[in-house]
Amino acid sequence: MELFATPRTLAERRDDGSIVLESALPLEPHAASMAHLFRDAADAHPDRLLVADRDGRADADGGGWRRVTYGQARRMADGLAQALLDHGASGRPVMVLSGNSVEHLLLTLACYTAGSPVVPVSTAYSLLDADHVKLRDMAALTRPAVVFADDPGAYASALTAATALNGAGGTPLSGRDGFREWAATEPTAQVDEHFARVGPDTVAKILFTSGSTGRPKGVVNTHRMLCANQQMLRQTWPFLAEEPPVLLDWLPWSHTFGGNHNMGLAIANGGTLYVDDGKPGPPELAERTVRNLADVRPTVYFNVPAGYASLLPRLESDPEFARAFFSRMRYVFYAAAALPQQVWDGIAEVAASAGSSAPMTTSWGATETAPAATSAYFASGRSDCIGVPIPGVSVKLAPVGPKLEIRVKGPSVTPGYLDDPVRTREAFDDEGYYRTGDAVRPVDDDDPGKGLVFDGRISEDFKTSSGTWVSVGTLKSALLSACGGLVSDAVLTGHDTDRVGALVWLNPARTRTSTEAEVRAALGDALRRLNDGATGTSRRVVRLLVLDEQASLAHGEITDKGYVNQRAVLDRRAHLVKLLHTDPAPAEVVLPRRSRPPRPAR
Template sequence: MNMLNEITELSRPMFTEPLVLIEARADGTRILRSGIPLPDTYARCVGEWLEHWARVTPERMFLAQRGADGAWIEVSYGEARQRVVRIASWLLGQNLSPERPVVMLSDNAIEHALLMLAAMHIGVPSCAISSGNSLLSKDHAKLKGNIELLRPGVIYADPVERFLPAIEAIRHLHNGVVVAGGGSARVDGTIPFAELEGEANEAAVMSAFARITPDTIAKFLFTSGSVGTPKAVINTQRMMCSNQKAKELMWPVLAEEPPVLMEWLPWSHTFGSNHNFNMVLRWGGSLYIDEGKPTPAQIARTVANLKEVSPTVYFNVPRAYDMLVPLLREDKVLRDNFFRRLKFIFYAGAALPNHLWSALEDLSEESTGKRILMVSSWGATETGPMATDCHFRAVRSGVIGVPVPGTALKLVPAADKMEVRVKGPNVFPGYWRQPDVTAKAFDDEGYYMIGDAVEFVDVVRPALGLVFDGRVGEDFKLLTGTWVHVGSLRVAGIDALKPVAQDIVVTGHDRDEIGFLVFPNIPECRTLCPNLPPDAPVEQVLTNPPVLSRVRQGMAMMKNLGGGTSTYPARALLVAEPPSVEAGEITDKGYINQRAVLNRRADLVAYLYADVPDKTVITVHGAV
């Protein structure tokens, strides 16, 4: 970055300077708080934001999605509010309550958003359930568990014909009505969505709206199931509104220009729903619904959308950036349109490997003359979602920031880690209809025990932030008694094995040495194989000498850093079958579920550790 750009950036700070207050206890526990106070008063409920923008900027575009003809269908704030009132009027006649909520089986869509907002406008909880539970599962076991717990009064599906097997599988578990989205075919026994948008009863809706309190249940969101059985997390209006107030205090840049997002992250997850959707609504921004996803089959849709719409802020998971970086590098039109208005890039779900961090900085500088700011955050479905936020230029990837205003972090020594626990207005009151599980989730001081670990970037300078240090339950010991820190090792491995490794699962439980199950980036692997035809079978690509050599080089580099046997893999195996969403190996956020992969692919782990390794097992011994 040249000096003029550096001065310009520093003269117009986008974020509030971080300030951390620390209380140290005799037992080694530390309590961390933000030095930025959270006011006692802020929005009562999410609906206040919709009411405000519908009154102040009724013509501004709020939501957009592609229609059947490929053109953008747009809904303004004024239109959204009118439609919300009509839908809410219909919902008032359905005998709904927390015991009979609204459930959505649809992917992100305008109707989905309006139904969610309408339910919240009258104090009725909604719950978006991952479409994978309906469309990818053969036995619908997770979906049955979801519905049996919630007993919904309304189930929305779009297009309903895609969801018919799932709807039939849960028919005996509820007595609600099934609403078919506007893009559906006519199906007997369902109500068309258009019927919900009949006559408005403004007085009745606003009467219900006035009765909403900060403790009103706004949503149920299911945990991903990456650890244990999915649970329905109670999300209150207070949780969501306090989170956005904290965001306002840390990100003054949001007040300068209404944010524009191109967004695929599912509303069945707290990141896409509570963080991103609510941020757009809070600031009167515009959200373009991206029908693409970070998969080989769907990334082209995201690229096409990003060539048309220039976001001001971009949120995504590391897997998506891994796919986007090569495309940004080779396509100047895409690159220039992507970075044209972009203020910063936000990554979440896992640490961003260093090579992707550097590539995004380089590409932004090439396009705009300045390095893009890279930020992140940390939290959970149970924390609404933010507990920490990196509202500053981090010294490196993986920094999750500092406590957000109003939130306290309790750092408790655990083995050779610091377990982190959370308390604040953003923390959930409990799991729906699971009081025993709820009681076990909090310690004796009322801190939510999230199960994650963190460490300081620099313990002497806490304002530099915390680094995510993996899940306490994911780490393990080798037979030598040495701890293996899975989270940091996984990220280091992806970086060292670039461009081959798209993701890695760390093995070595009850073993003498670490192994890697490597999920490869197939297009990048093909670039290493000029001797093969472009359509060569995947198995041939993964056994090609240049690919194997690149993996060995990366393994050797990790070993030569000299950190000991817990810091490098002695064995690695390239896995041709990609991680399965249906089997829970990939979560809704797009990151790897370490435990699910190890359980499902136990045979590969055994194969990896055979006394005499097969030729497909790559070993570090003798690598150069």
């Protein structure tokens, strides 16, 4: 079975400058609900492993994994569904405060079965915000019937916050013991009756956007959205029909990438999902991911650019680990932010040296699009190409200022935001296309089949004092590539000034053995390489300031899936932006290094 389908793209160019792109491949029929997909998989292969996570103890085979098969999951999901109904969750939301785990997945399946929307909340709102302001807002909006947390100690105050404002008296469920009691509930005919009523328009999830500014928005996710999107992915990657995927994933289920795209891919295709207890960041967490990857040897792998930047040095330095990583790999996938070309090329080189033909690929989407809307299911060779529309999706490239905003329409697009008609109306244009706020441009204006290039968030772009627009997404990607892996992420500065600067975070995997002087010299060389040949101030970064403090989850500077919010960083670190642009440049600021003059001939 082929890895990728053959993409065919139809294009309509309009007089107003907009371009409408669609796949020539029609969307095939899809399941009525995720509950139907799960039950079908459990009936077909009850003994196949569905989910496993680390519990800190060695199990019978010494792997340290808690394992749940499809058949076991079906029995527990039905019991949990009955318990949820007994506690008033018929049609009412169930809030999950905990991170990824066996319990989290089983409770999600129970909600699907009972027709109760599941509301997975980022752990940052429970564990890093002592006042739980945003969590209280989410609870007030969703009014959950049940609120679950797997650790009653860590989540005690969050459980109180999430239930105190619920006038209907939501029930807290905490700890594994309580969870097991609910899962052991004997299901009655009521469970099957509720399952029979679950259909395409039933709300499956409420996913909250990061809420870095203003009140978080509750994105309504219906079963139609999720099932249509999984059918789109199956048509894009046809091998899934015959090769159930094996995933190892850390991406949080409170976000659409991990919770819809990846979890859904496993369930919809009868696959297996191992929960990774590591993630990009501190070395100890990165080492957990390395251990788990070598143990599981997944067939497909999903991560964000920061994850690959952390993983690449280990793959390059450890051929045995590289061979294990690629031993069963069909493709390597990134999303959520721009990936430097240097990292893309590095992963490809390691794959080749390990004897693997697994390509690197990506797609693009949003919480409101369930999420995939475009996919690079062809060999592009470039990290900024987000591909073409997948079957069933129509995208419109609409002129907004100097850029083209990508807008989306199709069965995988949200009907709107929970109890927020004003922002729902504002989110769609007069043709019903969802306004994403992301900019793209064609790889080739004459051939839409070559794909689209991500061109940054329109709201992040700014003007210099000369009135020239800075394309933040494009310039930031070029900066990260020029830094050759030394920098894990960056935020551009220079609004209404005569120069562009950057606040940067170093990549510990690349810099831990270097001195400060060596790092500064390398960064200065990177600025020189970036700026050589660049025309105009808007295409040059002339100053860098290395940040010692990591981006803060609690202050909205970064999401727990690793995406940096430029505006939140600039607002919180305004004093550092001012320092970066002070004249003359302070000693902390890195400037482009001058090329060494040629030695005179003797």
